[in-house]
Every structure is written in C-alpha cells, then in structure tokens.
Amino acid sequence: MSFRExxxxxxxxxxYPSVILGCIGIFxxxxxxxxGLLTSSYVAVFLGAFLVIAFELLxxxxxxxxxxxxxxxxxxxxxxxxxVLLPRALSFLVAYYVLTSFTAHSWVFGLWPNAWNIGLQxxxxxxxxxxFRYWLHRWMHESQRLWKFHAVHHSPKKLYWLxxxxxxxxxxxxxxxxxxxxxxxxxxxxxxxxxxxVFYSINGFFQHCNIQLQLGPLNYLxxxxxxxxxxxxxxxxEANSNYGNNIIVWDLVFGTYFFPKSRRVEExxxxxxxxxxxxxxxxxxxxxxSIDRSKLPLRSTAESIINGLFNLRMRLLxxxxxxxxxxxxxxxxxxxxxxxxxxxxxxxxxEFGRQHHFDSIKSHEDYVKNVPVHEYExxxxxxxxxxxxxxxILTTKPVVMYNQTSGTTGRPKYxxxxxxxxxxxxxxxxxFTFLQYQYCPEAYAGRILGMASPDIEDHLESGTPVGSASGxxxxxxxxxxxxxxxxxxxxFSIQDYExxxxxxxxxxxxxxxxxxxxxxxxxxxxxxxxxxxxxxEALIADIATGTCRFLGEVDARTRATIQRRLHRNPKRAxxxxxxxxxxxxxxxxxxxxxxxxxxxxxxxxCGISLDSIRPDLPPDIQVADLGYLSSEFRGTVTIDTETNxxxxxxxxxxxxxxxxxEWEEERPSFLPLHQLxxxxxxxxxxxxxxxxxxxxxxxxxxxxxxxxxxxTLLFSxxxxxxxxxxxxxxxxxxxxxxxxxxxxxxxxxxxxxxxxADDAEMKYRIYVEVATEQRIDTKAVGEYVDGQxxxxxxxxxxxxxxxxxxxxxxxxxxPGTGEAYKLHYLxxxxxxxxxxxxxxQHTKDFSFDISAHRMS
Numbered sequence: 119m120s121f122r123e124x125x126x127x128x129x130x131x132x133x134y135p136s137v138i139l140g141c142i143g144i145f146x147x148x149x150x151x152x153x154g155l156l157t158s159s160y161v162a163v164f165l166g167a168f169l170v171i172a173f174e175l176l177x178x179x180x181x182x183x184x185x186x187x188x189x190x191x192x193x194x195x196x197x198x199x200x201x202v203l204l205p206r207a208l209s210f211l212v213a214y215y216v217l218t219s220f221t222a223h224s225w226v227f228g229l230w231p232n233a234w235n236i237g238l239q240x241x242x243x244x245x246x247x248x249x250f251r252y253w254l255h256r257w258m259h260e261s262q263r264l265w266k267f268h269a270v271h272h273s274p275k276k277l278y279w280l281x282x283x284x285x286x287x288x289x290x291x292x293x294x295x296x297x298x299x300x301x302x303x304x305x306x307x308x309x310x311x312x313x314x315x316v317f318y319s320i321n322g323f324f325q326h327c328n329i330q331l332q333l334g335p336l337n338y339l340x341x342x343x344x345x346x347x348x349x350x351x352x353x354x355x356e357a358n359s360n361y362g363n364n365i366i367v368w369d370l371v372f373g374t375y376f377f378p379k380s381r382r383v384e385e386x387x388x389x390x391x392x393x394x395x396x397x398x399x400x401x402x403x404x405x406x407x408s409i410d411r412s413k414l415p416l417r418s419t420a421e422s423i424i425n426g427l428f429n430l431r432m433r434l435l436x437x438x439x440x441x442x443x444x445x446x447x448x449x450x451x452x453x454x455x456x457x458x459x460x461x462x463x464x465x466x467x468x469e470f471g472r473q474h475h476f477d478s479i480k481s482h483e484d485y486v487k488n489v490p491v492h493e494y495e496x497x498x499x500x501x502x503x504x505x506x507x508x509x510x511i512l513t514t515k516p517v518v519m520y521n522q523t524s525g526t527t528g529r530p531k532y533x534x535x536x537x538x539x540x541x542x543x544x545x546x547x548x549x550f551t552f553l554q555y556q557y558c559p560e561a562y563a564g565r566i567l568g569m570a571s572p573d574i575e576d577h578l579e580s581g582t583p584v585g586s587a588s589g590x591x592x593x594x595x596x597x598x599x600x601x602x603x604x605x606x607x608x609x610f611s612i613q614d615y616e617x618x619x620x621x622x623x624x625x626x627x628x629x630x631x632x633x634x635x636x637x638x639x640x641x642x643x644x645x646x647x648x649x650x651x652x653x654x655e656a657l658i659a660d661i662a663t664g665t666c667r668f669l670g671e672v673d674a675r676t677r678a679t680i681q682r683r684l685h686r687n688p689k690r691a692x693x694x695x696x697x698x699x700x701x702x703x704x705x706x707x708x709x710x711x712x713x714x715x716x717x718x719x720x721x722x723x724c725g726i727s728l729d730s731i732r733p734d735l736p737p738d739i740q741v742a743d744l745g746y747l748s749s750e751f752r753g754t755v756t757i758d759t760e761t762n763x764x765x766x767x768x769x770x771x772x773x774x775x776x777x778x779x780e781w782e783e784e785r786p787s788f789l790p791l792h793q794l795x796x797x798x799x800x801x802x803x804x805x806x807x808x809x810x811x812x813x814x815x816x817x818x819x820x821x822x823x824x825x826x827x828x829x830t831l832l833f834s835x836x837x838x839x840x841x842x843x844x845x846x847x848x849x850x851x852x853x854x855x856x857x858x859x860x861x862x863x864x865x866x867x868x869x870x871x872x873x874x875a876d877d878a879e880m881k882y883r884i885y886v887e888v889a890t891e892q893r894i895d896t897k898a899v900g901e902y903v904d905g906q907x908x909x910x911x912x913x914x915x916x917x918x919x920x921x922x923x924x925x926x927x928x929x930x931x932x933p934g935t936g937e938a939y940k941l942h943y944l945x946x947x948x949x950x951x952x953x954x955x956x957x958x959q960h961t962k963d964f965s966f967d968i969s970a971h972r973m974s
Contacts, residue, residue, distance in 0.1 A: 130331045133173055134324055134342060138317070141166040145316050149309075159312045166320035170279045173329045179343075183276035183328040188396075190280060195397040197283035200290050208294045209302075230304040239310045240317065243301055244364050247314075248341075250296040252368040255361040258289065266404035272350060272357065273395055273403075273410075275387040277343075282326040286404060297363075321364055337377060341366045348376050352385040390414075407563030414563045415631035415712050424601055428562060431598065435552040439545055443755075446769045447828040451792045458485065458772040461807050468510045470500055470811070482774075482790050491803060491812050494531050501534060501809070505580050512809030519583040519590070522575065523749035524847055524911045532578070533749050534808040535587045542770045542807075543591050546752050550745065554717065557759045558740050561715035564633035566602050567626045568592065569642050572611040588747075604629055606683070608676045615920040616649075620657075620668040621680060623650050627694060628661050628687055632710040636717040638744055640728040641844040641880055641922040643706070643718075647734055648921065651703045658698070660684075662691035705734040715740045719747075720762055721833040727844070727880060746819065746833045751806045753819075754831050763822035763830030766791060770807070775800035778818055782838060794821045794829045801837055816840055841875035841882075841958055844922045846914040848875070848882070848907065850958045856906035857884075863902060866894055870936025872968060874961045881924030882907075883961075885968050887931040893973075900928030935971040942966045 141162045148158035178184065185193070231239065258268035270286040285293070301311065325346040333342045341362035349360040359376035362369050369375040387393070389411045394403060405422035407414050417425060446453045462485075466476040474489045497512070504511035505520075513536060520532035555562055571586035573593045578584060593607040600606075604626050612618035623646055626632065637643060650657065660666050664686035669677045697708045706713060713736050720728055720743045728741070743762035746753030751771055754764025766773055768791065776786040778799040794800065802815045816837035823830045836842050839850035853873050861868050867889035874883050884903060888894060904926040908915040917923035939955065943966070 129177060131334060133177075133329060133331050134333055134336070134340075137166055137169045137173075137324075138320055141169075141320050142313070142316060145313065155308055155312045159315055162316045163319045166316075167279065167323055170320075170323045170327050170329065173331075174278060174327060177330045179328050179330045180276075183278055185276070185278050185280070189274075189276075189278075192395065192397045193280040193284055196285065197280060199397075200285050200287055201283040204287055204290055205294060205298070208291065209298070230301075230306050232305070232307055236307075236310055236313060239306070240313050243306065243310060243314050244317070245367070247297055247301070248363050248365050249368055250300070251293065251363040252361050252372070254292060254296050255363065256374070258292075259358050259361070264289075264292075266408075266410065269388055269393075269410040270400045270403060273388055273393050273400065274350075275385075276328070277326045277347060277350060277386065278328040279323040279326055282322040284400075286400065288404070318364060337366070338370065339365060339367065341369075345375075345377055347383045347386075348378075350386045351383045352387050352389065354389075356383070408560055409563075412560045412714070413712055414560055414633070414714075417563070424598060425563065427598055428602070431596075432552055432555050435548055439549045440552055442769075443549060443765070444826065447765055447826040450768060450826075450828045451790070453768045454772060454791055455482070457769055458482070458805065461772060461805055464807065465510075465512070465514050465809070468512055468514055469503075470512050470809070474811075482788075485812070486774075486788050489812050491814050492810070493814055497810065497813070498531075501532060504534075504809075505532075505578060505582055508580075513807070515807075517582060517808075519574070519585060519587065520578070521587050521749040522584045522912075524849075524913045530912055531749070532584060533810070536808050539806075539808050540587060540590060540594075542767070543587055543752060544594070546755055546767060546770070547591055550755050553755065553757060554715065554742055554759075557742065558715045561634040561740070562602070563714075564602075564631040564712050565604050565629050566634040566636065567604050567622075567632050568634075569605075569622075569637035570607065570610050573607065575611075586749075604632065604683075606679050608679050612672055612676065614671055615916070617668050617671060619645055619649050619920065620653060621666065621672070622646065623653070624657055624660055624666050624668065625680070625683060627657055627704075627709060628685070628690060630690060630693065630710065631712055633712050633714045634717065635706070635710075635713060635715070636744075638719055638747070639845045639922070640716075640718045640731055641917070643716075643731045643734075644727065644880070645920055645922050647704075647706065647731070650709075654694070654698050654704055658691050658694050661694065662686065662688045706731075707734060707736045711736070713739060715742060717742045717744055719744050719833070721835075725877075727877065730878070743832075746817070746831060748815065748817070750810055750813065750815065751804055751808075753802070753804070753815075753833075757825050758823065758830060761822050761830075761832070763825075763832055765825045765828055765830055768828060772805040774803040774805075774812065775819075776803070777801075791829060792827065796821050796823065796829075799834060835960065835963075838956065839958060841873075841960055843875050843877055843880055843882075844917045846911060846917045846923060848873075848911060848914055848958065852907060852910045853958050855910060856903050859906055860899060860903055864894065864899060866892070866899075869933075870931070870939065871957065872939070872955070872964075873958045874964055874968075875959070876961050878961075879924060880922065881927060883927045883929060885929045885931050885935075885971075887933065887935045891933060894928075894930055896928040896930055900926050903928065930973045931968070931971045932973050935968070938971065939966050939968070 144165055145158050145162040148161055149155070258264045267286040267289045271284055271289065274281045274284060298311070321340065321342070324343050325341065327343050329343070331343065333340060333344055336342060337344055341360065341364055345360040345366060348356050351357045356376060359374045360366065360369055361374055366375060390409060390413055392413050393410060394400060394416060399416055402416050402422070403409050406417045407425065462471070462476040462479055465471045479485050479488055500512045504517065508516070512534065515536045515538060517534045518537050518540065519535045521535055523531050523533065570592040571589045573589035574583045574585040576584045589607070589610060605622050609618060609621055609625070612621065627650065635643070656667060664684050666680060666684055669680060672680070694704065694709065698704050701708060716735065716739055718728060718741070720741060740759070742759050743756050743764070745756045745764040752767055754766050756762055756764045773791045774788045775791070775794055776788055778801060780786050781801045788803070797820070799818050799820050802817045802819055804813050804815055805811050816839070818834045818837055819831040820834050821829045822832045836847065841848050857868060857871055868886055869889045870887040872885045876883055884900070886894070904918070907926070908918060914923070
C-alpha cells in the first residue's frame with residue numbers, strides 16, 4: 119500500500135471538519151483583531167469557498183461534475199443576484215418595516231437568550247431555523263405550485279460548490295421569511311447572525327461540492343454532501359428526502375432520512391432532461407407549465423399570464439360543468455327520463471308534437487308507442503315547412519342555423535340548430551377541454567392547431583344560415599382561448615381546398631411551440647403533412663420573410679386577418695430548413711417537438727388513418743378520442759382516455775338502442791341507456807331538442823364500461839349501407855344510383871358489383887363483373903363513377919377535392935365471380951332464401967377473397 123492511499127483516506131474524513139472549524143477560527147481571530155463583523159464574516163466565507171474549490175481540483179468526487187465556463191457564468195449570476203443582492207434588498211425593505219411595526223411590542227426582543235454563550239446561541243438558531251426550513255423545503259417538494267420554483271435548484275445535472283446558490287428569487291424570498299427575518303425580529307445579536315452566516319455558507323458550499331469525502335458519524339448530525347447528493351437524485355422517491363438545510367436532525371425525527379451506503383447516486387437533475395439551465399430561462403421556467411417533468415416550450419410573460427388565466431378557467435369549469443356532469447351520471451335513468459319529458463313538453467304544441475300526442479307521453483314505453491323511428495327523409499317535409507313558414511312545426515324555439523351534411527339522395531341534409539343547441543355544444547366542448555386538461559395539462563402549455571368547418575357556408579332562400587355548428591363554437595370561443603389557436607376561424611372559409619390547407623401549413627409551421635393537434639378526422643393530418651413537404655421550400659421562404667404567397671384568391675378581409683399574424687422569423691426558417699435537410703422531409707415530431715396530445719376520432723376507419731400517421735408524431739404522444747360526434751348531435755364526451763369510452767350527453771339528448779343483430783334481422787327491441795350491457799354492440803336512435811325525434815343515426819356503438827351508473831360508449835362504425843373513410847359518409851343508395859347511371863352511359867350489362875372502402879389507402883375500390891366477356895375501360899368507368907359520387911355527395915366531393923380521399927379504383931372481375939361470392943357466404947351459414955349481398959362495405963369487414971377473381 120502506497121503512502122498516498124492512507125493520506126487520501128485521512129483527507130476524505132478530515133476535509134469537512136477541518137475547513138469548517140478553521141474558517142470559524144479565522145472568523146473569531148479577525149474579530150479579536152477588531153476587523154469588524156462584516157470583514158470577519160466575508161473573509162471566513164471566501165476562505166471556505168477557496169478551500170472547497172482547491173479540494174474539488176485535488177480530490178474530485180466525479181470528473182464528469184467539473185463545471186464548464188457556461189455553468190460558472192450562470193451559477194455566478196445566481197450567486198450574485200439571488201444570494202447576495204436579493205437578501206440585502208429584502209433585509210432593507212422588509213426588515214425595516216417589520217421592525218418599525220414592532221416598536222410598540224418591545225417585549226418581543228426579550229425572548230432571545232442573548233446572555234448565552236455565542237456558540238449555544240448559534241446552535242439554538244440552527245435548530246430552530248432548520249425546523250422551519252425543513253417544513254418549507256418539504257412543502258416545496260410536495261406542493262405542485264411551489265415545486266416549479268424549487269425545481270430551479272434541482273435542475274443541475276452535476277454538483278459543485280457554486281451551484282449551491284441556484285435558487286429562483288421566489289424560492290429564496292420564502293427562505294428569507296423563515297430563516298433570517300424571524301431572528302432579526304427576535305433581536306438576535308449581530309455576532310450570532312454573522313457566525314450563523316459563516317457556518318450556513320460554508321456548509322452550503324460543501325453540500326454541493328465535488329469532493330471525495332466522508333463525514334462518518336457527522337452524517338447523523340450535519341446535512342452534508344453525502345446526504346445532499348441523494349436529495350438531488352433524478353429519481354423522485356430518492357430526492358424527496360434529506361430536507362435538512364444545515365443539520366439532518368429533523369429528517370431523522372420525521373422519517374425522511376435517506377442514506378444507502380452501498381451505492382452512489384446515479385443521475386442528478388429533473389425528469390425533463392431538456393430543462394433550460396441558463397439564468398434568464400430559469401427566471402421563466404416556473405411559469406411554463408410542468409417543464410420540470412416534460413419537454414415544453416418556455417413561455418413569455420404575456421403567455422404565462424394567459425396560461426394562468428386558462429388554468430383559472432379550468433378550475434371554474436370543474437364547478438360549473440364537471441360536478442353537474444358527475445351528478446347526472448350517478449342517476450342515468452332519472453336524468454334521461456327528465457330529458458325526454460323536457461324535450462316533449464317544450465315541443466308539445468308543435469305540429470309534429472300534436473300529431474304524435476306528446477302531451478300524453480309519460481314514459482319511454484309511451485314514447486315508443488306514439489312516435490315511430492324516423493329517417494331524415496321522413497323529417498325533411500317538417501324541416502322545410504318550418505323554415506319556410508317560421509311556424510312551430512318541429513320545435514317551439516326558432517332555428518338559428520342548419521348543419522349541412524350529405525344525404526341518401528343527391529340533396530343535402532339540413533339539420534336544425536337551435537340557440538339551445540349552440541349553448542349545449544359550447545358547454546360540452548368546454549367540458550371536453552376540461553377533461554383533456556385533467557388528462558394531459560401539458561397539452562395546453564403551448565399553442566393549439568385546431569381544425570374546424572366554416573361556421574357559415576351558405577344561406578337558404580329563407581335567409582337561414584347553413585354551415586357547421588362546431589365551426590360556430592370555434593368562432594365564438596373566448597378571446598383567452600383564441601389566443602392559443604394558431605389558425606383564425608376565417609381561414610376555414612377559404613373556398614379553394616389547396617389554398618386553405620397551404621395557409622394553415624404556413625400559419626402553423628411558423629410556431630415551434632404547438633402542444634395540441636386537433637381535427638375530427640386524422641386524414642386531415644395526412645393532407646397537412648403532404649402539403650408541407652411538397653411545398654417546404656416556399657413555406658420556409660415565406661416564414662423567413664413574413665409573407666404568404668398563397669393568398670392570391672383569398673378575399674380581402676380574410677387576407678388582412680391572415681397578414682396580421684405574419685411576422686419575419688429567419689430563426690424559425692433556418693430551423694425548418696435544417697430539419698428538411700437532415701431528414702429529407704419535415705415530420706410533425708420534428709416541426710413541433712413539444713407536441714403532447716392529438717385529439718381526433720380513433721374508432722372505425724379513422725383508427726387505420728391515425729395509425730399510419732403515428733410515425734410522424736412524437737413517440738410519447740397522447741391521443742384522446744373526440745367522442746361520438748356528428749352533424750346531428752354530440753353523442754358523448756370522452757371520459758376514459760385509455761379506452762376512449764365516452765359518457766352520453768344524457769342531460770341534453772334522449773338515447774335509445776337496439777342490439778345490432780336484432781336491428782339487422784328486423785326484430786328490434788328498443789332499450790333505454792341504463793339497460794345496455796357491457797361489450798354489446800347497438801344501433802343508436804336519438805331524440806334531440808332541435809327536432810330529431812327517434813332519429814335513426816345508423817351508427818353502431820359498443821358499450822365499453824361505466825361512469826358511475828352511466829354506460830360509456832365507443833363508436834364502432836356506420837351501420838349497414840354506409841361507409842365512411844374520411845368523413846364522406848357514402849350511402850348504398852348513392853352507389854346504386856351511380857352504377858345504374860354507369861350502365862346506361864357505357865351501355866354495359868353489370869352482373870355483379872362490390873364496392874369496398876379501403877381504410878388503409880383511404881380510397882374506394884369497386885369490383886365489377888359484366889354479363890359478357892367484353893373488356894371495359896376501367897379507368898374511364900372509374901372516373902365516371904367518381905364524378906357521380908361527387909355530384910350526389912357533397913362531403914365525398916369535398917374530401918376528394920382536398921386530396922384526403924384518394925381516386926376511386928375500378929377493377930373488372932372474371933365471369934362467375936358473383937356466384938362464387940354467393941357460395942362463399944352460403945358456406946359460412948347464410949340461408950339462400952335470406953341471402954342479400956352487402957354491396958358497400960369496408961375492406962376489413964369483407965371476408966371473400968375478391969382479388970383472386972380479378973380479370974388478368
């Protein structure tokens with residue numbers, strides 16, 4: 119064994135007590151030489167700092183903990199601003215006024231034992247001060263709000279003497295009130311305060327020091343480096359210990375002492391490895407959400423205020439909307455019956471209400487007997503008559519607008535919207551926002567890219583607006599919420615689809631702090647990504663110069679609104695250019711690294727589209743289902759983000775259900791909501807305040823669980839005769855009309871045809887078998903059918919125009935395929951007398967290998 123080994127071992131045990139005692143000795147020595155308290159204190163502290171630095175260089179605990187010049191600069195700023203200047207300012211401002219107010223209570227100054235020996239007085243002061251500092255420190259760790267300030271102290275990934283001073287000013291101010299100030303008020307002598315300052319400072323340097331040392335038995339008295347390193351562990355359960363400031367006694371008393379001697383602390387810092395470390399940034403980090411745990415953008419002062427007000431709004435929504443939502447969900451049956459009676463009572467005097475004896479209906483059974491199930495075409499005459507006459511035909515309350523959607527014929531459906539409808543939609547959207555915020559608050563820390571339909575697209579001859587109620591809700595959001603959205607409502611009214619989405623790309627790409635992405639259908643994300651990469655050079659150039667070259671055909675008012683949001687941003691342009699160069703494309707994950715949450719439909723065909731976009735999203739992205747939502751009504755509010763189950767809007771609409779098998783076999787038994795069974799699939803029939811009575815949604819939902827007594831629902835798919843890939847809702851009747859027109863136009867005799875909606879490729883594929891062996895021009899026939907669909911279905915036309923729905927593909931089949939198709943399903947158990955081919959289906963639901971029968 120060399121001479122250096124025992125010497126080094128001795129040094130590890132002797133450094134701490136020798137430096138502490140030596141510096142205290144220097145303090146007293148200078149006092150005896152009449153150097154004065156200030157000089158004696160600072161000389162002792164500076165000497166202690168010098169010795170700690172020297173031993174860090176001589177015997178480092180970890181070489182990787184040695185500071186970089188940037189570390190020293192930032193920690194030096196903290197030491198000067200927070201540890202030197204701030205306490206002096208607080209002592210001058212606060213202590214002066216406090217002492218002035220205590221002049222009438224001079225008895226307070228007699229409480230401190232000034233007659234004791236100075237060492238005993240300092241010991242008492244350490245014991246008392248550490249008691250209060252222990253609880254303050256522990257509170258800082260256990261309070262989510264205070265932790266954001268204290269996280270600044272835990273942010274370094276290495277410990278060395280100077281970063282002992284890394285505290286946020288708010289944290290340091292709270293320490294002052296429980297540390298120096300009480301003892302100033304009690305009249306503690308200046309010499310005692312000075313000696314406390316010497317011990318406090320030098321022990322602090324040691325707590326953070328990068329020195330190889332051992333405190334031995336002192337680890338049960340002093341809060342030194344061996345214990346404090348565990349307090350800075352990146353593992354929360356290890357860091358939530360050893361709260362002592364100078365001594366560790368109170369941790370032993372209250373059970374928070376932690377000192378595993380068999381291992382070293384492995385990693386220091388916070389959960390977010392990208393937490394900013396520079397001085398200026400850390401003044402803002404406490405106001406930037408949960409940035410200590412998650413990668414989030416830094417917020418400006420104005421943005422922090424907006425986020426603070428937004429958080430306050432969420433607290434108010436808890437009381438105004440969430441608590442009643444819970445109360446209703448505990449009484450499903452009563453709530454639904456109350457809702458039905460309210461709708462019927464309000465509309466009993468209407469023409470429809472009188473015809474169906476609303477005033478005599480007292481129960482669900484009465485309702486089933488008096489009112490038949492309705493399709494839209496059954497209600498169209500009432501809707502048109504009410505719009506033309508303004509009389510109470512379907513509803514007592516007036517219609518303020520119509521939601522427009524495609525119908526089974528070429529004529530669009532106009533769904534009545536009352537002011538009550540809009541108010542309810544606002545409330546359910548606010549409730550949904552609150553629930554998302556509860557699930558993923560980080561999603562609201564930055565900006566939001568939300569997609570909506572135009573609030574007004576047209577007017578009927580009567581002057582009633584036609585558009586989207588959800589677009590109206592988007593437009594009428596509070597200004598506080600609108601400040602967080604990157605796309606103004608007017609953009610969604612741009613007529614040219616390509617222009618509209620290019621403008622959205624331009625506005626969104628200018629920001630790197632988008633944390634929430636929202637669109638009803640994930641196919642929209644595909645469109646945005648495609649346009650971004652096809653036009654990345656132009657988009658990046660416009661961001662650099664603060665322009666937008668895509669506004670040529672946009673009306674002046676919309677152009678002016680967009681231009682107000684355009685600003686020169688060369689730095690952002692360079693960042694996007696670097697992303698594009700490095701990866702040869704721009705992904706959502708690269709463009710928006712802080713993205714936390716995607717809100718969209720996840721069920722049915724949308725799930726396939728969503729899965730295909732996931733590689734372009736951050737790997738840890740959260741996804742929340744938008745819920746069961748249609749042009750007719752909002753059916754559910756998503757409550758379970760793990761299963762995406764939604765609670766039906768039971769205090770707004772009345773629900774009925776029929777088991778899937780019973781409806782398709784035409785032997786329906788209508789069930790109220792509270793009678794549904796877990797795991798079963800049902801067709802949905804809804805009654806809304808806006809005049810849809812026992813309306814057949816032709817939607818299939820599955821019961822996923824319960825929220826208190828209320829079953830939760832998940833949308834499965836459209837019912838028989840309807841497919842939906844990107845929101846187009848193509849009807850079997852539209853397919854039949856299109857194929858009949860095709861037969862006539864091309865003079866071909868179709869023996870069999872089958873249309874399949876391909877959710878993966880987001881397109882339709884139609885297989886046709888002709889009566890003879892003649893070859894058809896599949897390209898020309900496909901384009902013709904595609905045109906028929908566009909003419910008959912406005913949403914199909916919209917999705918094709920925007921590129922979200924791919925070109926229709928026509929495939930000719932070999933003769934005899936139709937018979938083979940029939941034999942396949944007869945072999946599977948269908949009776950020949952009941953066999954009816956479902957000519958419009960999703961590919962995933964189609965079991966016959968039709969591709970094997972392609973004509974070569």
